[in-house]
Amino acid sequence: MSGPRVPSRRSSAYAWLVTAPLALFGFTCFVISLRADERWHQAWLGGVVLLIGAVLANVTVTHIVIGRQSYNMVITEIPLVLGLYFVPPASFIAAMTAAALVTNVRSMESTKLWFNVARQAASSSAALVVIALLPDITGPGPTTWVILFFAVMTSVVVSHVAVAGVIALVQSRHAGRQALTAGMPTLAIAAINIIIGLVFLIAIEANRWAVVLLAALVLAMILVFRSFAGIFRQHRTLTEVYELTVALRDETGTGGLPDVLLGRVRTLMRSEFATLWLPVQGRHPEVLLTSRVDDNAALFDISPTPSVLRDRVMETGRAVSVGSEFDETADLRDLLRAKRLRDIVAVPLRSGQITIGTLEVVNRLGSYTTFRDADVQVLETIAAHVAGAVENSRLVDRLRYDAYHDRLTALPNRRRIIDALAESVTVRAEDEVVAILLFDVDGQRNVNESMGHAAGDKLLVEVAERIRGIADSGALVGRIGGDEFVVTLRTASIEATIELATQMRERLRGPMAVGTLTLDVDTAVGVSVYPDHGSDPETLLQRAELAANAAKVLPYGVQPFHPALESRAVRRLGIAADLRRAIDNDQLEVYFQPKVTLADRHVLGVECLARWVHPAHGEVAPEDFVAVAEHTGQLARLTEVVLTAGLRHCKAWADADRPLSIAVNLSARTLLDSRFPDLVQELLEEHRVEPGQVTFEISEPGMLSDIERVLPTLYRLRDLGVRLSVDDFGTGASSLGYLRQWPVHEVKIDDTFVQGMATDSGDLAIVRAIVSLAREFGLTVVAEGVESELTLELLEEMGCEIGQGYLFSRPLPFERLEAWLSAQTEPESTPTGEVRRLRAVI
Numbered sequence: 001m002s003g004p005r006v007p008s009r010r011s012s013a014y015a016w017l018v019t020a021p022l023a024l025f026g027f028t029c030f031v032i033s034l035r036a037d038e039r040w041h042q043a044w045l046g047g048v049v050l051l052i053g054a055v056l057a058n059v060t061v062t063h064i065v066i067g068r069q070s071y072n073m074v075i076t077e078i079p080l081v082l083g084l085y086f087v088p089p090a091s092f093i094a095a096m097t098a099a100a101l102v103t104n105v106r107s108m109e110s111t112k113l114w115f116n117v118a119r120q121a122a123s124s125s126a127a128l129v130v131i132a133l134l135p136d137i138t139g140p141g142p143t144t145w146v147i148l149f150f151a152v153m154t155s156v157v158v159s160h161v162a163v164a165g166v167i168a169l170v171q172s173r174h175a176g177r178q179a180l181t182a183g184m185p186t187l188a189i190a191a192i193n194i195i196i197g198l199v200f201l202i203a204i205e206a207n208r209w210a211v212v213l214l215a216a217l218v219l220a221m222i223l224v225f226r227s228f229a230g231i232f233r234q235h236r237t238l239t240e241v242y243e244l245t246v247a248l249r250d251e252t253g254t255g256g257l258p259d260v261l262l263g264r265v266r267t268l269m270r271s272e273f274a275t276l277w278l279p280v281q282g283r284h285p286e287v288l289l290t291s292r293v294d295d296n297a298a299l300f301d302i303s304p305t306p307s308v309l310r311d312r313v314m315e316t317g318r319a320v321s322v323g324s325e326f327d328e329t330a331d332l333r334d335l336l337r338a339k340r341l342r343d344i345v346a347v348p349l350r351s352g353q354i355t356i357g358t359l360e361v362v363n364r365l366g367s368y369t370t371f372r373d374a375d376v377q378v379l380e381t382i383a384a385h386v387a388g389a390v391e392n393s394r395l396v397d398r399l400r401y402d403a404y405h406d407r408l409t410a411l412p413n414r415r416r417i418i419d420a421l422a423e424s425v426t427v428r429a430e431d432e433v434v435a436i437l438l439f440d441v442d443g444q445r446n447v448n449e450s451m452g453h454a455a456g457d458k459l460l461v462e463v464a465e466r467i468r469g470i471a472d473s474g475a476l477v478g479r480i481g482g483d484e485f486v487v488t489l490r491t492a493s494i495e496a497t498i499e500l501a502t503q504m505r506e507r508l509r510g511p512m513a514v515g516t517l518t519l520d521v522d523t524a525v526g527v528s529v530y531p532d533h534g535s536d537p538e539t540l541l542q543r544a545e546l547a548a549n550a551a552k553v554l555p556y557g558v559q560p561f562h563p564a565l566e567s568r569a570v571r572r573l574g575i576a577a578d579l580r581r582a583i584d585n586d587q588l589e590v591y592f593q594p595k596v597t598l599a600d601r602h603v604l605g606v607e608c609l610a611r612w613v614h615p616a617h618g619e620v621a622p623e624d625f626v627a628v629a630e631h632t633g634q635l636a637r638l639t640e641v642v643l644t645a646g647l648r649h650c651k652a653w654a655d656a657d658r659p660l661s662i663a664v665n666l667s668a669r670t671l672l673d674s675r676f677p678d679l680v681q682e683l684l685e686e687h688r689v690e691p692g693q694v695t696f697e698i699s700e701p702g703m704l705s706d707i708e709r710v711l712p713t714l715y716r717l718r719d720l721g722v723r724l725s726v727d728d729f730g731t732g733a734s735s736l737g738y739l740r741q742w743p744v745h746e747v748k749i750d751d752t753f754v755q756g757m758a759t760d761s762g763d764l765a766i767v768r769a770i771v772s773l774a775r776e777f778g779l780t781v782v783a784e785g786v787e788s789e790l791t792l793e794l795l796e797e798m799g800c801e802i803g804q805g806y807l808f809s810r811p812l813p814f815e816r817l818e819a820w821l822s823a824q825t826e827p828e829s830t831p832t833g834e835v836r837r838l839r840a841v842i
Contacts, residue, residue, distance in 0.1 A: 026121025033089035047091035054099030081197030262291035272363035409464035412478035421537035605661030691721030751785025
């Protein structure tokens with residue numbers, strides 16, 4: 001939208017403080033001249049000739065623009081010289097004043113018009129005063145030359161002083177001094193014109209017919225001068241356009257494009273206003289900036305251009321020019337006059353076939369000039385360069401934006417988060433900490449695999465919107481990885497941060513629509529704070545990620561960082577190479593934990609468990625080296641080592657007529673390997689073990705995460721004749737109804753429920769429900785974590801068939817297992833053969 005016209009610094013009415021004295025002086029001199037020469041009206045022909053000559057001299061103009069004013073280089077000194085010599089004083093003042101009125105009446109506003117008329121009357125009168133004070137003029141001799149030279153120079157000086165005075169009064173003293181200084185070169189031109197006028201005077205005095213030759217000479221001089229001025233203007237325009245394009249190129253991407261552009265365009269086009277308008281486009285806001293001739297360095301967010309004219313440019317994609325030289329837009333001239341504007345040129349900024357804005361110039365400076373077709377062409381040339389600069393600037397801005405933002409969610413990316421944290425940690429307050437909350441989205445991978453990456457992307461966008469909506473207004477929300485989001489802000493303490501993280505996680509939970517499905521999405525939140533958990537952004541983010549990984553196994557899902565998490569992660573990284581060597585060198589041990597039937601206390605089998613004693617770190621937790629094996633591609637070999645050891649001992653027990661089955665844990669990643677069933681078959685045949693003596697235990701949460709992909713392998717294993725067990729049952733988010741679909745033979749109740757069932761009614765109810773439904777489905781139920789007689793009795797009462805736990809035995813190496821079997825069991829004959837029966841549970 002266009003705004004109102006920018007007002008002048010002072011009202012133009014102040015010009016009358018100069019105009020009135022000038023008019024009074026001119027009028028007084030005219031009256032005195034009338035009384036001194038009663039026959040002035042008899043010289044009317046000379047006055048008419050002088051009027052015509054002065055009008056012709058005034059329209060032969062070259063313009064010098066300073067501030068809001070245009071200074072005119074004219075040849076009026078020539079008719080001044082001739083008029084002072086040939087025309088009576090009263091007629092001289094009347095003719096020169098009338099000439100000023102004629103040449104200015106159509107092109108100036110009233111205040112400026114009357115100032116110029118009064119200035120001409122006063123300067124002409126000043127010349128007559130000089131002549132009156134000097135000796136009388138007698139013939140075209142040297143004395144006459146000197147008198148006329150000083151008289152005309154006085155007229156020129158008075159005129160320039162009057163212009164400088166009114167500029168200083170209306171605008172500023174500085175502008176007035178500029179005008180006075182800029183007008184000094186015109187004194188030299190005036191001196192040359194006076195000399196030419198004196199030559200004309202001498203020629204006319206010698207022969208009146210010399211007027212014809214002199215007129216032809218003047219006409220030739222005007223044509224040559226105008227031709228030279230046109231060439232000079234073209235050269236200057238080309239130079240300024242080139243300098244402007246260089247400046248635009250240098251400013252691309254720096255944000256200073258309007259500052260460089262508008263002042264130069266206004267100067268080049270000699271306009272009062274120059275405006276750049278770019279409408280809203282995408283994430284780029286509207287730009288409306290105007291440079292005004294009075295304020296060389298300032299840009300305003302308003303423009304005098306009527307909005308209807310700008311709309312026409314945008315609709316047609318063509319330049320719209322309004323002024324006396326443009327007949328095709330005559331319908332808009334009344335609109336300009338209503339806004340007190342003379343002329344306007346607005347050209348489109350085009351990017352390909354699309355108009356992205358306009359470049360506008362308003363009010364050509366100078367009393368006798370207006371915008372022409374050549375000016376439109378120049379402005380269109382500039383607009384082509386400006387459009388390219390705008391597009392390049394937006395491209396640079398886009399590249400800079402993309403470098404610091406996530407393309408999918410438009411959130412700040414890791415680089416931007418690190419830069420923001422680097423700034424935040426430089427400011428430390430005693431009662432504040434810089435908090436990093438890292439949200440790890442659970443289940444996004446499942447959405448990708450089951451519904452496609454497009455659905456996964458929609459889920460991430462929805463999560464991003466939710467986090468942005470629940471985050472504090474002073475927080476910075478970003479996405480630093482595939483399913484990892486970060487919120488950074490200042491909080492009172494780490495305790496306040498944990499409380500905030502818990503609240504945000506709860507608010508983030510809930511159903512999210514992804515396509516036609518509604519999913520329940522959960523997150524794990526890791527927390528780190530500056531300065532407690534690190535002093536640099538990378539460390540703070542790394543430790544927040546460690547905490548988020550640890551939070552995944554917590555029921556409340558929020559974990560602050562503590563050093564143990566990092567030492568464990570570093571330890572895992574350090575043992576990766578050592579684990580490979582341990583597997584290659586057969587340095588892993590396999591322990592065995594007995595499984596006992598609860599009804600008759602028969603030891604029917606063992607669970608095979610890998611153990612590793614590191615030469616430097618000592619005993620390594622199974623979850624640590626199993627995680628390392630999984631992430632370094634060694635899990636298949638680790639599984640093969642445990643299975644091979646179990647099969648070897650299983651064969652030995654069978655050969656000794658005391659058969660024991662074996663159970664081996666499998667990862668869901670192992671089940672994704674289509675070659676694993678073939679390996680199992682080869683090992684069974686190699687060790688000559690019946691498939692029914694082998695049970696594979698698969699963790700329920702691991703199975704759920706890839707159920708569609710692991711089912712084919714499960715069916716192949718079942719077809720081999722091995723038994724399949726759902727381990728850690730009850731910790732996943734599945735329905736018990738899934739047991740109907742899985743090709744499994746038993747469920748193994750997680751030890752957290754078994755250990756708590758004696759004291760927690762909720763755990764007791766869960767165990768009872770699992771046992772009841774599993775029996776309904778014809779599945780064997782195994783309870784792990786049996787550690788007390790009371791627990792044993794409750795399980796036996798429910799109908800649970802098999803137990804495993806410290807009440808019977810800890811996991812034991814093979815030699816100690818053999819000793820345990822000899823000491824704690826005794827042989828018992830059964831229809832299926834001899835078994836080992838516990839003597840007593842101690």
